[in-house]
Amino acid sequence: MSDRLNPESEAALVAALRETAEPLQIMGGGTRPIGNIAPAKILSTSRLQGITLYEPGAMTLVAKSGTTIEEIETILTAEKQRLAFEPMDHRAILRTSGHPTLGGVIAANVSGPRRIQVGAARDFALGVTFVDGTGQVLSNGGRVMKNVTGYDLVKLMSGSWGTLGVLTEVALKVLPIAETQATLNVHVATWADAVACMSAALGTPFDVSGAATVQAEDGGFDSLIRVEGFETSVQYRVTELTKRLAKFGAVDVVHDPWAEVKDLGAWAALDTVWRISLRPTDSLKLIALMQELNQERGFHCQLDWGGGLIWLGLEAVQIADAQAGLALHHALQTFVAQLGGHATLLTSDLLRDQELCHFQPLGPAIERVSQTLREKFDPRGILNPGRMS
Amino acid sequence: MEMPQPNSEILSKKAKIAAALRAVLPYDAVIDDPSETRAYECDALTAYRCPPMIAVLPSTTQEVSDILKICHREGVPVVPRGSGTSLAGGALPTADCVILGVAKMNNVLETDYENRLIRVQSGRTNLSVSGAVEEEDFFYAPDPSSQLACAIAGNIAMNSGGAHCLKYGVTTNNLMGVTLVMMDGEIVEIGGGYLDAPGLDILGVICGSEGQLGVVTEATLRILPKPEGARPVMIAFDSNEVAGACVADIIKAGVLPVAIEFMDRPIIEICESFAKAGYPDCEALLIVEVEGSEAEIQDQLGRISVIAQKHNPVELRQSQSAAESAAIWLGRKSAFGAVGQVADYMCLDGTIPVSALPEVLRRIKELSDHYGLRVGNVFHAGDGNMHPLIMFNANKEGDLELCEAMGADVLRLCVEVGGCLTGEHGVGIEKRDLMEDQYTAEDLEIQMAVKDVFDPGWLLNPSKVFPLSVSQSRRAS
Numbered sequence: 081m082s083d084r085l086n087p088e089s090e091a092a093l094v095a096a097l098r099e100t101a102e103p104l105q106i107m108g109g110g111t112r113p114i115g116n117i118a119p120a121k122i123l124s125t126s127r128l129q130g131i132t133l134y135e136p137g138a139m140t141l142v143a144k145s146g147t148t149i150e151e152i153e154t155i156l157t158a159e160k161q162r163l164a165f166e167p168m169d170h171r172a173i174l175r176t177s178g179h180p181t182l183g184g185v186i187a188a189n190v191s192g193p194r195r196i197q198v199g200a201a202r203d204f205a206l207g208v209t210f211v212d213g214t215g216q217v218l219s220n221g222g223r224v225m226k227n228v229t230g231y232d233l234v235k236l237m238s239g240s241w242g243t244l245g246v247l248t249e250v251a252l253k254v255l256p257i258a259e260t261q262a263t264l265n266v267h268v269a270t271w272a273d274a275v276a277c278m279s280a281a282l283g284t285p286f287d288v289s290g291a292a293t294v295q296a297e298d299g300g301f302d303s304l305i306r307v308e309g310f311e312t313s314v315q316y317r318v319t320e321l322t323k324r325l326a327k328f329g330a331v332d333v334v335h336d337p338w339a340e341v342k343d344l345g346a347w348a349a350l351d352t353v354w355r356i357s358l359r360p361t362d363s364l365k366l367i368a369l370m371q372e373l374n375q376e377r378g379f380h381c382q383l384d385w386g387g388g389l390i391w392l393g394l395e396a397v398q399i400a401d402a403q404a405g406l407a408l409h410h411a412l413q414t415f416v417a418q419l420g421g422h423a424t425l426l427t428s429d430l431l432r433d434q435e436l437c438h439f440q441p442l443g444p445a446i447e448r449v450s451q452t453l454r455e456k457f458d459p460r461g462i463l464n465p466g467r468m469s
Numbered sequence: 470m471e472m473p474q475p476n477s478e479i480l481s482k483k484a485k486i487a488a489a490l491r492a493v494l495p496y497d498a499v500i501d502d503p504s505e506t507r508a509y510e511c512d513a514l515t516a517y518r519c520p521p522m523i524a525v526l527p528s529t530t531q532e533v534s535d536i537l538k539i540c541h542r543e544g545v546p547v548v549p550r551g552s553g554t555s556l557a558g559g560a561l562p563t564a565d566c567v568i569l570g571v572a573k574m575n576n577v578l579e580t581d582y583e584n585r586l587i588r589v590q591s592g593r594t595n596l597s598v599s600g601a602v603e604e605e606d607f608f609y610a611p612d613p614s615s616q617l618a619c620a621i622a623g624n625i626a627m628n629s630g631g632a633h634c635l636k637y638g639v640t641t642n643n644l645m646g647v648t649l650v651m652m653d654g655e656i657v658e659i660g661g662g663y664l665d666a667p668g669l670d671i672l673g674v675i676c677g678s679e680g681q682l683g684v685v686t687e688a689t690l691r692i693l694p695k696p697e698g699a700r701p702v703m704i705a706f707d708s709n710e711v712a713g714a715c716v717a718d719i720i721k722a723g724v725l726p727v728a729i730e731f732m733d734r735p736i737i738e739i740c741e742s743f744a745k746a747g748y749p750d751c752e753a754l755l756i757v758e759v760e761g762s763e764a765e766i767q768d769q770l771g772r773i774s775v776i777a778q779k780h781n782p783v784e785l786r787q788s789q790s791a792a793e794s795a796a797i798w799l800g801r802k803s804a805f806g807a808v809g810q811v812a813d814y815m816c817l818d819g820t821i822p823v824s825a826l827p828e829v830l831r832r833i834k835e836l837s838d839h840y841g842l843r844v845g846n847v848f849h850a851g852d853g854n855m856h857p858l859i860m861f862n863a864n865k866e867g868d869l870e871l872c873e874a875m876g877a878d879v880l881r882l883c884v885e886v887g888g889c890l891t892g893e894h895g896v897g898i899e900k901r902d903l904m905e906d907q908y909t910a911e912d913l914e915i916q917m918a919v920k921d922v923f924d925p926g927w928l929l930n931p932s933k934v935f936p937l938s939v940s941q942s943r944r945a946s
Binding site: 135136137138139140159160189191195196199200202203212216217218219220222223224225226227228229230231232233234235236238239240243244255256257258259276279282283284285309310312313316357358359360361362385388389420421422424439440442443445446447449450452453456457468 | 581582583584585586606627628630634635638639641642651655657658659661662663664665666667668669670671672673674676677678694695696697716717718720721722723724725761762764765768769772820821822823824849851852853854887888889890891892893894895896900904907908909911912913915916918919920921922923934
């Protein structure tokens with residue numbers, strides 16, 4: 081196919097990049113079409129396949145960027161290990177098919193509910209190899225747990241959405257799968273109680289590994305608190321947390337809800353979804369703003385990371401028209417900028433053809449630094465140009 | 470260790486520069502008397518010393534900005550300094566530089582327990598960050614050995630770790646935001662009370678950049694609730710290989726201790742004679758610490774003991790009390806001091822894949838025999854962060870050079886087996902000239918290109934991290 085480059089090796093990728101003069105859209109599994117995607121020839125990493133090293137005793141796995149997350153999780157599960165940052169699967173919410181890849185997860189810094197306890201994808205990336213915009217193969221970091229040798233470009237590459245280079249290989253830290261998990265559902269009356277409840281749980285010494293709140297059918301809210309570990313330890317912590325959280329509402333132990341919380345499966349039919357990161361208690365201010373701006377039509381909301389991650393969703397009938405949707409988007413990004421944080425428009429059919437910043441606009445100094453960095457890594461401006469705007 | 474020739478043009482402007490600095494700082498915050506600048510002539514890598522031209526001690530971010538504007542205008546190199554505890558020479562001055570010390574900037578700006586964060590000025594010491602949140606039973610997790618003295622500014626510059634980072638991560642995993650002053654004086658906020666970056670992860674690059682991209686004046690740090698309790702088990706083995714295999718088995722079994730510390734025979738003997746911790750006569754000693762409630766601790770220590778027993782330990786001592794825990798940790802915690810009593814030493818911190826542990830220890834022993842220098846190994850085994858202590862006699866002609874040559878060989882060995890030159894101390898001047906053993910010319914070029922973006926004139930800590938020959942053209946421009 082002439083509209084798609086699909087190199088079978090790193091060397092072929094280098095050749096393809098050197099020969100190309102036109103902008104490219106870098107793609108792993110193609111499950112996360114987030115950001116400002118200009119029409120361009122696709123450069124796929126899907127043939128850069130394979131796990132090159134896995135040492136369970138060193139908690140280290142190295143794989144080619146096009147390796148699917150599914151394949152990695154299969155081999156890890158066999159050794160009772162996992163990707164502890166629990167990468168979200170965007171296929172339901174973005175209505176995409178294909179298979180998420182390691183390269184995509186790192187390029188987009190995709191994490192899940194456990195991020196609040198163990199860190200993000202970027203915290204588990206130990207090393208990267210990538211090809212920059214001039215076709216040079218570059219490496220940074222390594223495959224060991226602690227490494228401060230030179231600048232940490234592993235972090236810079238994580239979450240750079242392919243705008244600095246095309247990842248070809250990633251080394252990851254992996255962790256043991258917990259023997260068991262238990263989740264408490266604290267049924268609370270208000271968003272404020274939900275945030276207070278999650279804060280209280282995360283403020284205990286009981287190693288909470290998930291703290292999310294979803295809207296319940298009765299108009300209240302379910303604050304979900306997860307603990308993981310060995311059976312007796314989990315039982316102990318469930319008992320202790322139940323005592324401490326009872327003041328916020330009725331507490332039950334519920335069936336594992338985290339796949340649903342992580343992937344927002346129930347939101348697949350929504351038209352527009354924003355992902356917002358704030359200081360957890362600031363989420364209440366944002367919800368208040370939404371209530372003011374869209375009170376009559378309503379909105380969907382889910383909190384994760386103790387309130388620090390806010391998912392906002394609108395059904396098609398909850399927005400009057402594109403103009404109103406655009407105004408709402410700007411209002412959210414402006415408000416978030418004042419609080420300190422970031423709001424990203426993940427998907428919207430209604431706003432598909434509108435000119436807008438999908439990612440939170442940056443302050444002038446950081447914007448300048450970011451652009452200059454991109455010029456260094458990709459002087460011809462061919463790697464996902466404009467994607468992060 | 471070679472350092473660049475001081476720029477005589479800058480030296481000739483010393484009085485003018487000092488006057489300009491005094492115009493924006495309190496009088497006593499500018500130190501230019503040679504008898505007083507000597508206090509800043511080195512950090513904890515004391516083998517190398519050079520008094521700076523001037524030292525400045527600002528109290529606010531604005532003062533840091535004013536200082537950098539002056540130095541930028543005058544083309545003066547600036548070496549940022551936290552508490553001066555770097556083992557890599559990260560804060561070593563040049564004769565033509567301004568040392569910018571943040572020691573006066575030690576205020577807590579905000580504590581927010583609901584959101585589990587603290588904002589401090591960067592001169593605050595690591596331990597006093599935990600101290601500030603202790604009454605609410607919180608703590609700041611990264612715990613470098615120098616935590617009583619070292620500053621958050623230096624922790625961020627070197628991306629410092631510590632014994633407990635197997636569970637809690639290193640500085641970069643616990644850093645949420647910084648106020649950064651760029652070399653031209655511009656003040657920039659990066660990150661804050663929220664998670665992850667809105668655009669490129671600039672914070673991730675700042676952390677570990679050894680003061681070469683900007684001066685961090687304030688930091689937002691993640692704080693955590695203190696565990697209910699913690700207790701170690703000490704396990705002695707008759708070979709390094711078996712101890713290494715035991716570490717791998719503990720990790721594979723899904724027990725994730727907060728710390729796994731490893732000591733070899735030379736260190737055990739030196740520590741025992743120094744601290745009288747009651748360590749057994751053995752080849753290798755593991756200290757494994759777990760956290761939780763009393764029942765959880767018992768459960769985890771029980772699991773670890775079962776795994777260890779399969780490796781036929783010489784001795785296994787499970788702490789039953791605070792006093793016994795202290796005794797087990799006593800030798801380990803006094804290791805550096807104990808070695809310092811018997812010899813001068815150089816502390817390396819290369820990291821290796823845990824699986825390479827037996828091979829690396831064996832080859833370090835061979836190097837030790839070859840160079841005729843004694844080596845002890847004490848390190849964070851869970852994450853492969855080695856700390857070979859090479860002992861030498863500083864008063865003996867040529868011994869330091871011999872020790873440095875051996876150190877370089879040990880670090881090359883770490884790289885050869887798939888590891889790296891430095892796990893938590895940083896490159897500084899100490900490992901600068903070995904960077905080409907780990908990275909290709911292109912890999913170093915892209916890192917230097919990152920510095921070009923932040924500091925195009927290469928004025929911030931310019932003669933560190935990169936081999937001088939490699940950074941030559943940039944520093945001269």
